[in-house]
Amino acid sequence: MYLKNLTLRGFKSFASATTLRFEPGITCVVGPNGSGKSNVVDALSWVMGEQGAKSLRGGKMEDVIFAGTSTRQALGRAEVSLTIDNTDGALPIDYTEVTLRRTMFRNGGSEYAINGDTCRLLDIQDLLSDSGIGREMHVIVGQGQLDTVLHAGPEERRALIEEAAGILKHRKRKEKAIRKLNAMQGNLDRVTDLTAELR
Ligand code: ATP
Numbered sequence: 001m002y003l004k005n006l007t008l009r010g011f012k013s014f015a016s017a018t019t020l021r022f023e024p025g026i027t028c029v030v031g032p033n034g035s036g037k038s039n040v041v042d043a044l045s046w047v048m049g050e051q052g053a054k055s056l057r058g059g060k061m062e063d064v065i066f067a068g069t070s071t072r073q074a075l076g077r078a079e080v081s082l083t084i085d086n087t088d089g090a091l092p093i094d095y096t097e098v099t100l101r102r103t104m105f106r107n108g109g110s111e112y113a114i115n116g117d118t119c120r121l122l123d124i125q126d127l128l129s130d131s132g133i134g135r136e137m138h139v140i141v142g143q144g145q146l147d148t149v150l151h152a153g154p155e156e157r158r159a160l161i162e163e164a165a166g167i168l169k170h171r172k173r174k175e176k177a178i179r180k181l182n183a184m185q186g187n188l189d190r191v192t193d194l195t196a197e198l199r
Contacts, residue, residue: 001090001131003044004097005083010075011046012039015066024085038143045140047080047102048133049112049124055142065106079103090131100124129169 002024008014013036020029020040029037042056046064053061068074081101084091091098093114101113102124112119114127133139149160162168 001088001133002085003082004085005081006040006043006047007079007081008040008043009079010066011043011064011078011080012036012066014039014043015069015072015075041140041142043080044082047082047100048128049102049121051121061104062106062108065104076106077103091127092130093127098127100127132166 003022005019005021007017007019009017029040031037038057042064046056050056051061053059053063056064058064065078066072066075079101081099083097083099085096086093086098087096095115099113099115101111101116103111112121112124114123149157152160162171
């Protein structure tokens with residue numbers, strides 16, 4: 001599995017459609033300060049489902065939409081498509097190539113698609129979660145993040161390692177199951193009370 005293409009359209013400084021093609025191996029993106037290198041990385045995490053504006057170096061989510069310049073008007077939507085080579089079947093889907101697409105409109109609406117079919121954010125997260133990529137997998141190490149790791153306490157560091165090891169997904173599923181069990185227990189208690197009252 002490797003990233004093949006990334007297309008940005010109206011995303012941050014990329015007003016016009018721009019496609020980056022990656023080959024297997026190492027890719028370096030070089031350019032002057034402020035030319036948009038980090039915006040490319042932001043686009044990668046955004047299309048994989050990132051929900052935190054701060055993680056995308058913005059104040060609010062709509063900051064990812066091209067805000068205009070002195071020569072070009074602001075746009076009403078941002079769209080990013082990421083094509084992943086899946087010939088090794090690392091993603092649990094019957095396609096050798098998978099294209100994720102995320103679109104956001106200035107009025108707040110948002111859309112996701114897998115290979116052109118509209119889907120939910122959860123479908124993207126599920127697709128990526130077993131493959132070792134996706135948000136919270138620490139595949140994207142941002143500027144300054146190494147400092148955070150080095151200065152983290154033992155518990156925070158353990159949490160980071162658990163996330164990187166893929167345990168997070170299971171912890172979240174366990175927490176969800178416990179919440180459901182507790183809700184179920186509440187219902188059972190209520191039924192028991194009602195039955196006792198009716199006797
Ligand atoms: P450095 O080498 O300094 O880290 P960089 O190449 O990583 O820089 P980025 O941080 O990716 O640069 O890009 C910053 C540029 O993106 C700034 O010029 C900023 O104005 C522009 N930018 C960010 N968000 C938007 C937006 N929503 N609309 C238009 N331009 C934006």
